[in-house]
Amino acid sequence: MGWFTDAVFGKSDDTEGDNTNKAPVEVANASQQASEAKVIPEVIVATVNAHCSADMSHMELWVRLKNTSPFEIEVTEMRIFEQSQGLNRFLKPGESHDCCVYKGSVPTNNSQHVAQVDYKTVGNGDYFESEHQIDYHLEDNNGVQYYIPQELKLLRPVRGI
Secondary structure, eight states: OOOOHHHOOOOTTTTHHHHHHEEEEEHHHHHHHHHHHOOOOOOEEEEEEEEEEETTSOOOEEEEEEEOOOOOOOOEEEEEEEEEEEEEEEOOOOOEEEEEEEEEESSSSSEEEEEEEEEEEEOOOOOEEEEEEEEEEEETTTTTTEEEEEEOOOOOOEEEO
16 A cells, blocks of 8 residues: 555565465375375284084184285284294285184184284385184084184284384
8 A cells, every 4th residue: 555554554565475375285284194194904814714623633724814905915924823824925905815824623612812913014014913803613522612713803903013
């Protein structure tokens, strides 16, 4: 306007326009940082198949591991019934694979409640451990009870290791 208006109300400059333009940039940066939050990949046990001998003295446990994450992962190991099975299996997003994870005696109690799956993302090498709750099917064979694994349910949250 003029020198009098500038003296009373302060000098008008174009930096206000710059300030309004900076706000959206800061918001964009904040949303970009939010979108870069670490995504924890999940590997689930999709199916469980227990193969028991006729006399119930031996069991092989097969599971189908499924990569439900958007990343390629490498399943390195699975632990169940005090056995550790090295798997070293690569799974693309959405891919699954059948693995034998236990060979041994058929459980006669349900004292083991959790199985662990260790895996890492192929892109950056971050390691994770997922725990799965073991659900059993009870079978009776000549008065002896056997606990056959029926399902392994993912327990969240998945832990980074």
